[in-house]
Amino acid sequence: MTNTYPTIKNNDRNQISDTKLTKFSALALSDREVMLDPDGVAVRNAIVDEGALLWELARDAGGLDLNSPYAYMTQCRNFHETCVVAEVFGTPAGFVTAHRVPNRPNVLFVWQVAVLPEFRGLSIGKRMLEGLVERPVCKGVRKLETTVTPSNKASEALFSSFAKARGAELIIASGYAKDDFPDDEPQERERLFTIQPIHSVD
Numbered sequence: 001m002t003n004t005y006p007t008i009k010n011n012d013r014n015q016i017s018d019t020k021l022t023k024f025s026a027l028a029l030s031d032r033e034v035m036l037d038p039d040g041v042a043v044r045n046a047i048v049d050e051g052a053l054l055w056e057l058a059r060d061a062g063g064l065d066l067n068s069p070y071a072y073m074t075q076c077r078n079f080h081e082t083c084v085v086a087e088v089f090g091t092p093a094g095f096v097t098a099h100r101v102p103n104r105p106n107v108l109f110v111w112q113v114a115v116l117p118e119f120r121g122l123s124i125g126k127r128m129l130e131g132l133v134e135r136p137v138c139k140g141v142r143k144l145e146t147t148v149t150p151s152n153k154a155s156e157a158l159f160s161s162f163a164k165a166r167g168a169e170l171i172i173a174s175g176y177a178k179d180d181f182p183d184d185e186p187q188e189r190e191r192l193f194t195i196q197p198i199h200s201v202d
């Protein structure tokens with residue numbers, strides 16, 4: 001698939017040197033499975049012990065449920081093959097956490113997507129989703145599922161755009177009602193987004 005993405009401008013590069021998230025960018029090349037786009041954006045697999053990085057990215061991205069560090073550590077430990085990190089010139093800029101649903105292995109469930117504010121609007125979210133479903137580990141995946149709150153217009157736009165670019169249908173159903181959440185943790189309802197068909201690598 002050939003895509004034209006917005007390019008990283010010089011002032012974006014200056015911001016990159018300011019970011020705190022550099023400690024994981026010196027990974028051995030063999031761990032990274034890097035696919036570097038001409039504008040310096042790479043999408044690589046998350047690695048087993050990167051949960052702390054994902055937690056930091058989620059915290060700094062804002063706009064999503066910040067779960068415990070342990071939750072991100074477990075995602076990386078158990079599902080690192082279906083989680084990806086985007087880097088811009090070697091600096092972590094975002095992540096996607098996902099897993100194949102055990103009793104429905106043709107479904108890839110996307111748990112969270114986050115892109116740091118300074119890197120938004122550069123198709124990094126979309127590139128991560130595309131990079132993920134094209135990975136050999138997603139062989140046989142036919143549907144992508146995720147949940148999106150009605151107020152999260154950026155997330156809705158991201159998944160709509162991803163579906164459209166792949167010529168797939170986006171079906172919206174009810175996911176979790178407000179009452180499904182604990183009384184002392186009131187939360188907006190979550191809609192279930194299903195994108196199909198996904199033509200993963202075969």
Ligand SMILES: CC(C)(COP(=O)(O)OP(=O)(O)OC[C@H]1O[C@@H](n2cnc3c(N)ncnc32)[C@H](O)[C@@H]1OP(=O)(O)O)[C@@H](O)C(=O)NCCC(=O)NCCS
Pocket residue numbers: 061062063064111112113114115116119120121122123124125126127152153154155157158159161
């Ligand atoms: C949602 C999020 C990951 C999008 O990341 P991003 O890298 O800026 O998204 P992209 O640049 O790939 O944009 C993909 C599409 O969505 C659109 N889009 C992105 N943000 C948008 C916004 N705030 N309003 C309207 N459209 C938006 C883009 O225009 C693009 O559409 P196009 O392909 O038709 O041009 C990012 O805004 C974010 O991290 N938000 C906070 C965390 C969050 O809410 N995560 C989702 C729930 S887990």
